[in-house]
Amino acid sequence: MNQHNLPTASLFDEETQRRAYAIAANQECLASTGDFYAQSPFSRPSRPQDLPQFVSQAMSEGGDLPPSLALFGHRLLFTGYEQELVFLPQKTTSQMKSYRSFYDSEARAAAAVIRPALEKKLFGWMDREIELSGKWTLDAFREYSEGVLEDLEKSDSTFLRLLHELNDKKSAVQFFIVQCASDFLCEASAMARNVLGNYGPELSELFKILIDEYGYGVHEKKHSTLFEELMRDAELNPMPHYYWQFYNTGSLSLANYFQFISGDHNQFFRYLGALYFTEASLAFITRHQSAAIKLAFGRDANTLYFDEHTHIDTHHGRMAFENLIVPIVEKCGTGVLGEIVKGFEEFRTLLDRADEEMLAQIAWLDKADKADNAPVGTRSDETMVFTEDEGELSVTHCHDLDEWFEVEKGAIDLVCSPFKRVRLEAGEGMVLPKGMLHGSIVVSDKCTYRVAPVA
Numbered sequence: 001m002n003q004h005n006l007p008t009a010s011l012f013d014e015e016t017q018r019r020a021y022a023i024a025a026n027q028e029c030l031a032s033t034g035d036f037y038a039q040s041p042f043s044r045p046s047r048p049q050d051l052p053q054f055v056s057q058a059m060s061e062g063g064d065l066p067p068s069l070a071l072f073g074h075r076l077l078f079t080g081y082e083q084e085l086v087f088l089p090q091k092t093t094s095q096m097k098s099y100r101s102f103y104d105s106e107a108r109a110a111a112a113v114i115r116p117a118l119e120k121k122l123f124g125w126m127d128r129e130i131e132l133s134g135k136w137t138l139d140a141f142r143e144y145s146e147g148v149l150e151d152l153e154k155s156d157s158t159f160l161r162l163l164h165e166l167n168d169k170k171s172a173v174q175f176f177i178v179q180c181a182s183d184f185l186c187e188a189s190a191m192a193r194n195v196l197g198n199y200g201p202e203l204s205e206l207f208k209i210l211i212d213e214y215g216y217g218v219h220e221k222k223h224s225t226l227f228e229e230l231m232r233d234a235e236l237n238p239m240p241h242y243y244w245q246f247y248n249t250g251s252l253s254l255a256n257y258f259q260f261i262s263g264d265h266n267q268f269f270r271y272l273g274a275l276y277f278t279e280a281s282l283a284f285i286t287r288h289q290s291a292a293i294k295l296a297f298g299r300d301a302n303t304l305y306f307d308e309h310t311h312i313d314t315h316h317g318r319m320a321f322e323n324l325i326v327p328i329v330e331k332c333g334t335g336v337l338g339e340i341v342k343g344f345e346e347f348r349t350l351l352d353r354a355d356e357e358m359l360a361q362i363a364w365l366d367k368a369d370k371a372d373n374a375p376v377g378t379r380s381d382e383t384m385v386f387t388e389d390e391g392e393l394s395v396t397h398c399h400d401l402d403e404w405f406e407v408e409k410g411a412i413d414l415v416c417s418p419f420k421r422v423r424l425e426a427g428e429g430m431v432l433p434k435g436m437l438h439g440s441i442v443v444s445d446k447c448t449y450r451v452a453p454v455a
């Protein structure tokens with residue numbers, strides 16, 4: 001009992017958490033629709049069957065989640081955040097129903113109950129891996145951050161280097177654009193959470209950055225609109241999250257991180273550091289990204305989205321430091337600098353990890369092909385056999401070990417990206433490396449296939 005004699009209860013006890021997880025994972029929007037592409041923003045297929053395994057690991061202390069469960073966790077977290085953004089139904093009754101269900105109050109409440117634990121589980125590794133020593137002063141942080149950004153400006157792009165070596169440059173760049181879509185189609189939505197309230201003139205400085213991102217109310221100039229245009233010109237569908245099933249864990253983690261530190265205002269100082277890094281670094285990174293688009297689609301390709309950021313983010317980086325960080329540290333004290341540096345370093349690390357994952361996936365997609373024989377080290381004694389009917393679709397996922405996938409009867413398409421399908425018929429197989437996103441769909445009356453881990 002507390003001082004008012006009310007019974008005490010916690011939303012974070014195990015039983016409540018389990019119930020909230022079950023409600024969040026059983027939402028209509030997470031179910032498979034039998035299609036690899038989302039036909040509305042309210043569709044987020046996420047393999048709810050992974051929930052029991054996820055919950056048992058998510059609720060255990062310490063340790064990072066394996067790739068398969070980290071993907072599930074980020075999909076769940078992303079969906080919860082986006083239930084706080086506005087998407088509207090198209091004029092069909094079926095979309096009206098899924099619109100209502102997407103914003104269902106119990107589902108949103110469940111997302112809020114699991115959110116703090118989920119954020120801790122998915123981002124807690126950064127507390128262990130990113131070390132920040134010493135007492136920071138504004139001058140020391142200025143010198144340090146300028147050094148990091150200068151190095152970044154001078155470094156060349158690993159993506160561009162890889163692209164030169166690939167056979168299918170167009171699919172690789174389209175895949176890169178799809179990864180960006182997870183964040184850019186709703187660009188700056190997380191930022192908007194930080195201009196509510198009242199913390200003085202710095203709020204208005206952030207608002208200036210926000211309205212740039214929103215094109216000063218001119219829809220054609222809104223950054224997400226420029227990105228939609230870029231998608232159309234790259235022969236992609238710009239509907240929000242049409243490619244949901246093809247977002248990598250890393251791509252989801254970037255958008256989720258900004259939602260996390262923007263939604264929980266105890267993390268506001270981390271937000272300032274992450275904002276500064278992202279705005280200042282985009283001024284350089286986007287130059288390489290424009291070059292990649294031109295390499296795949298020709299010199300006249302539409303790169304306005306990236307070019308606009310090369311220009312405006314030079315200002316946004318400076319504004320984030322001079323007009324936000326400096327006066328806020330003067331107002332709140334140098335004690336908050338540690339958290340600002342933390343946000344700067346965390347987003348930088350997350351971006352590196354997401355890039356690494358995307359480049360590994362792109363390199364694999366370029367050469368992934370079927371084979372006649374299982375690789376050496378295939379643990380046939382652990383083979384699992386499945387028989388599925390025509391049209392049965394396995395929502396995209398990834399495995400925690402390399403896996404040998406072999407068809408015994410019938411035929412199946414392994415769908416490794418929107419641009420890469422490999423059809424396997426009886427006697428044919430393929431290695432699915434650890435962490436590589438893929439789904440499948442049966443394309444004969446019935447298909448029997450076997451999977452075994454590769455040591």
Ligand SMILES: [Fe+2]
Nearest residue numbers: 187213223309
């Ligand atoms: Fe932007």
Ligand SMILES: [Fe+2]
Nearest residue numbers: 279312313316
């Ligand atoms: Fe910006």
Ligand SMILES: [Fe+2]
Nearest residue numbers: 397399432438
């Ligand atoms: Fe699989």
